[in-house]
Amino acid sequence: RDALVAAVSLNIFNNHCDTVCMANIAQMVNVLQAMILTEGERMVLTPTYHVFALYKDHQNARQLESYVGAALVGEGEEQVPDLHVSASQGADGAILITAANLDDAAPRTVHVVLEGAKAGAVTARVLSGAANAANDFDHPGRVAPRALAVTPTAEGFDAVLPACAVAAFRVEP
Helix, strand or coil: CCCHHHHHHHHHHHHHCCCCCCCCCCEEEEECCCCCCECEEEEECCCHHHHHHHHHCCCCCCEECCCCCCCCCCCHCCCCCCEEEEEEECCCCCCCEEECCCCCCEEEEEEECCCCCCCCCCEEEEEECCCCCCCCCCCCCCCCEECCEEEEECCEEEEECCCCCEEEEEECC
């Protein structure tokens, strides 16, 4: 779940970039929700590291308005929207859309509509696994980004986010 917490936090920061001037990760190595684990000469990149890598193109980009229709997951007062998104456009004109599916049991089909923009090539990467999945020294690639299929539509594109997943969609101009 650390990857989902990182994704939701980064989406919130991006969606409120008019007031969030700077955000940092306090510690990076061998701590709770570490980006990197080390043991002697060995090193493992964690799911949190991969989320930061998926989101890096939001940096120095112009935030775009985004909207998502989301259902609630969880129980009682602990319910949260199952889908969190943010979008931005880089100086090169490419659009980055990041999404997190917080439902740990069901995939989520997303229909992306690009208003005022024409989609060129769309590439997508996804990070997914069981809610408690993590990388360790015996399984350093258990949770790692992989390609995600997208289906072009007249308005943008569709994709299916696996359960408990974080995705980054890059839309070329």
